[in-house]
Amino acid sequence: MDQALVIAAHGSHLNAESSTPTFSHADTIRATGAFSEVRESFWKEEPHFREALRTVDAEEVYLVPLFISEGYFTEQVIPREFRLDDWDPALWDSDGTSADSATLTADDTGQTVHYCGPVGTHDSMSDVIVQRAKSVTDDPDVGDGFGLAVVGHGTERNENSAKAIEYHADRIAKMDRFDEVAALFMDEDPEVDDVTDFFGSETHSASGRSHGRRPCEDIVVVPLFIADGYHTQEDIPEDMGLCEDYRDGWGVPETVDDRRIWYAGAVGTEPLMADVVLERAADAGADVRAAIEQVRGETDDASAAGD
Amino acid sequence: MNEDPVDALVATAPDGIDFDGLRVEERDGYTFETPADAASGLAAAALREAATGDPYVGNWYFWHAVAPQTDARWTFLRWLEGAEEQPVAERYDALDDGLATEWGQLRVTVSLDGPAGRRYELRHVDDAGTSADELDGYEDPLDARELAKHDDDGDYRPLKTAPSLQTGWRFPSLAAADVVEAVHAFYPATVQNWHREREGELDVDHWRETVDRQTGIYGVVRTWDRGEGHEHVNWVAEACCDDSQCLKRREWEYDDETELDVAGGDGEFPCREPCSLVIAAARQWTKLEGEQSETYEFELTPSEKEQVEAVIDAVADGRADDIREADVYDGANRYRTRFLRAKLFDDDGNLAGVETDN
Numbered sequence: 001m002d003q004a005l006v007i008a009a010h011g012s013h014l015n016a017e018s019s020t021p022t023f024s025h026a027d028t029i030r031a032t033g034a035f036s037e038v039r040e041s042f043w044k045e046e047p048h049f050r051e052a053l054r055t056v057d058a059e060e061v062y063l064v065p066l067f068i069s070e071g072y073f074t075e076q077v078i079p080r081e082f083r084l085d086d087w088d089p090a091l092w093d094s095d096g097t098s099a100d101s102a103t104l105t106a107d108d109t110g111q112t113v114h115y116c117g118p119v120g121t122h123d124s125m126s127d128v129i130v131q132r133a134k135s136v137t138d139d140p141d142v143g144d145g146f147g148l149a150v151v152g153h154g155t156e157r158n159e160n161s162a163k164a165i166e167y168h169a170d171r172i173a174k175m176d177r178f179d180e181v182a183a184l185f186m187d188e189d190p191e192v193d194d195v196t197d198f199f200g201s202e203t204h205s206a207s208g209r210s211h212g213r214r215p216c217e218d219i220v221v222v223p224l225f226i227a228d229g230y231h232t233q234e235d236i237p238e239d240m241g242l243c244e245d246y247r248d249g250w251g252v253p254e255t256v257d258d259r260r261i262w263y264a265g266a267v268g269t270e271p272l273m274a275d276v277v278l279e280r281a282a283d284a285g286a287d288v289r290a291a292i293e294q295v296r297g298e299t300d301d302a303s304a305a306g307d
Numbered sequence: 308m309n310e311d312p313v314d315a316l317v318a319t320a321p322d323g324i325d326f327d328g329l330r331v332e333e334r335d336g337y338t339f340e341t342p343a344d345a346a347s348g349l350a351a352a353a354l355r356e357a358a359t360g361d362p363y364v365g366n367w368y369f370w371h372a373v374a375p376q377t378d379a380r381w382t383f384l385r386w387l388e389g390a391e392e393q394p395v396a397e398r399y400d401a402l403d404d405g406l407a408t409e410w411g412q413l414r415v416t417v418s419l420d421g422p423a424g425r426r427y428e429l430r431h432v433d434d435a436g437t438s439a440d441e442l443d444g445y446e447d448p449l450d451a452r453e454l455a456k457h458d459d460d461g462d463y464r465p466l467k468t469a470p471s472l473q474t475g476w477r478f479p480s481l482a483a484a485d486v487v488e489a490v491h492a493f494y495p496a497t498v499q500n501w502h503r504e505r506e507g508e509l510d511v512d513h514w515r516e517t518v519d520r521q522t523g524i525y526g527v528v529r530t531w532d533r534g535e536g537h538e539h540v541n542w543v544a545e546a547c548c549d550d551s552q553c554l555k556r557r558e559w560e561y562d563d564e565t566e567l568d569v570a571g572g573d574g575e576f577p578c579r580e581p582c583s584l585v586i587a588a589a590r591q592w593t594k595l596e597g598e599q600s601e602t603y604e605f606e607l608t609p610s611e612k613e614q615v616e617a618v619i620d621a622v623a624d625g626r627a628d629d630i631r632e633a634d635v636y637d638g639a640n641r642y643r644t645r646f647l648r649a650k651l652f653d654d655d656g657n658l659a660g661v662e663t664d665n
Contacts, residue, residue, distance in 0.1 A: 013583070013584060015463070023449075043583065045583075046582075047495035048495075048582065050580065052496070054503070055496050055498075057377045072523060077522070108510055
C-alpha cells in the first residue's frame with residue numbers, strides 16, 4: 001500500500017525564509033523515493049494543516065511535526081487542525097521528551113494517520129546538534145577544547161520547551177565529545193546573554209560535565225530552532241554580544257570576552273534534519289530503512305562513525 | 308496498462324469501452340465506433356488497423372493510462388481542456404493550436420503530444436502575450452514554491468492566492484501529473500477544494516465555527532462576537548477576502564444561517580474557511596475594537612478632510628506606490644501628505660495637536 005509523508009511546520013506570515021528548511025528536508029526525503037508522496041504543510045502558510053491531507057492520495061499517512069518541543073502545537077493545534085478527532089495526548093504516553101506515535105483516522109478524509117512525535121524530542125536530534133557543530137566549525141572532529149551551548153526559547157508557553165533543550169544537552173554531554181555542554185535559554189536562566197560564563201568554571205557549569213580543564217577558548221552555540229528568523233538571526237546574536245546590531249552581521253567565529261563563539265544558526269537548517277523526520281516515520285512503522293541509510297550517507301559527515 | 312494505445316485497446320475490449328464517443332465491444336468479433344467511423348464483426352487485426360492513429364483511441368488511452376487517476380486531479384485536467392463539453396474531434400483541433408485556460412493568475416495551455424499525450428505550458432496570465440525567450444524557463448514543478456514566495460517587487464507573499472503572483476517565468480512543457488503539482492505549489496489545495504465543491508462535498512467552516520475552534524493567542528477572537536450582529540465580520544470580509552485581495556471565492560459566511568452582506572467574489576476555486584491571515588488580523592481587530600469611541604475635535608479645511616480620505620483609499624487599495632512623484636493633484640501624493648503632516652502634526656505626532664486618550 002502507498003505510504004505518504006506529511007511534514008507539519010509552523011511557517012510565517014512575515015518571514016519568507018521560515019518555510020525554507022521544511023521544503024529542503026521534504027526534497028531530500030522525496031528524492032529517496034521512500035514515500036509515494038511527500039507534502040509540506042503549515043500553520044501560518046499554505047498548504048495549511050487544515051487542507052493538507054486532501055491533497056494526498058495515499059490512504060496511509062505518516063504525519064511528522066517539524067517542531068522542537070512537545071506541547072501546545074503538537075498536542076493541541078496539529079491534531080485539531082488535521083481533524084484527528086480521537087486524539088488524546090495520553091496516546092503518546094510521553095514525559096515531555098518521549099513521544100512516539102499514535103494511529104488515528106482523519107475525520108474529513110478518512111485516511112489512516114500515524115501521528116508522530118516532533119522531530120525536536122527524537123533521540124537522533126542530538127546527532128543533528130553535533131552535526132551542526134561540525135558544519136559550523138568545518139571540523140568533523142570538533143569536540144576537544146570546545147564547549148557546546150544548546151540554546152532554546154525557554155518556558156514562555158510550555159515547560160516542555162526547556163525539557164527538550166536539557167534532554168539533548170544531557171545526551172550530548174554523555175557522549176564525552178565536548179569539554180563542556182550547557183543548556184541555555186533566551187528568556188530565563190541560565191541565559192544565553194552570559195554564554196561565556198558557563199564554560200570553563202566549575203561554579204558556573206550548567207551541565208555539571210566540566211572536565212576541570214582550562215576554560216574553553218572555543219564555544220559552539222547551536223539554537224534549537226527549526227528555522228532562522230527573528231530569534232536566531234537578531235535576538236540571540238545581539239544578546240550574546242556577537243554584534244551591536246544584527247544588521248552589521250558577525251564573524252564565525254566571533255570573539256566575545258576572549259572566547260571564540262561559533263554561532264551555528266538554527267539547527268533545523270542542518271541537512272541531517274531530514275534523517276530525524278525519517279526516524280520519526282520509521283518509529284511509527286513506515287518502511288524507510290533504506291532511505292534513512294541514504295540520507296545519513298548524504299547529509300552526515302564521514303566522521304559519523306566516530307560519534 | 309500496456310504501453311501502446313492499440314495493445315491496450317485490444318486488451319480492454321473484452322470488458323467493453325464507452326468513453327468520449329469511443330465505443331468498443333467484443334461480441335461476434337469486435338465493434339469499433341466513433342462519431343466518424345463505425346464497424347462491427349471485426350477480427351483483431353482489423354480492429355488494430357481501425358484503432359491505429361485514431362484520436363478517439365489516443366484520447367481514451369491518455370485519460371486511462373497517462374493522466375493521474377485520482378478524481379480531483381483527473382477532473383481538473385479534463386476541465387482544462389473542456390473535455391466534458393467538447394467532442395474529441397473539435398477538442399483535438401483546438402489542442403493542436405494550444406488550448407488556454409486560466410486558474411487564478413495562472414494561464415495553462417494544453418497541447419497534444421501525439422494522439423495519446425498532452426503537454427501543459429504554465430505561465431502568468433499577464434505574460435500571455437510575452438515571447439517565450441523573455442521568460443525564465445522551469446521544468447521542476449516544485450520550483451513553483453519559490454516563484455510563489457515573492458511578488459514582482461520582491462516582497463514576501465504570505466497568502467498564496469493573493470493576486471500578486473510574480474511574472475516573468477514559464478514552465479514550457481509539463482506532463483499531466485506535474486502540471487497538477489505545479490498548480491498545487493502556486494495555489495495549494497485549490498484543485499481538491501474545487502473538486503469537492505463540484506461534487507457537492509465542500510466542507511465549509513463558517514466564521515463562527517472557525518473562531519470557536521481557536522485556542523492560544525487566537526482564542527480571544529471568539530469574544531469579538533457579542534451577539535450584536537455580524538457587521539464586524541462583513542468588514543473583515545471586505546478588508547481581506549475581496550477579489551482585489553484574494554482570488555479564492557469566499558464560501559464561508561457568519562454561520563450556516565447568516566450570510567454576510569458582502570459578495571464572496573468570482574474566483575474559480577472556493578475558500579472554505581477563514582484562513583490563518585484572517586484569523587491573525589481578526590485577533591488584532593478584536594483588541595482594537597474593544598476600545599470605546601472618544602470625541603476628538605479637529606479643524607480641517609474641506610480639502611484636508613478629502614485628503615485624509617484619499618490617503619486612506621490609496622493605502623487600502625495598494626495604490627500609494629503608484630502615485631507619481633510630482634502628481635500633487637492626488638491627495639495621497641507623498642509631497643501632499645508630507646505637507647499635511649508638517650502643517651497638522653505637533654512634535655509628538657499628534658494630529659492637530661490633539662492628544663490621544665489612552
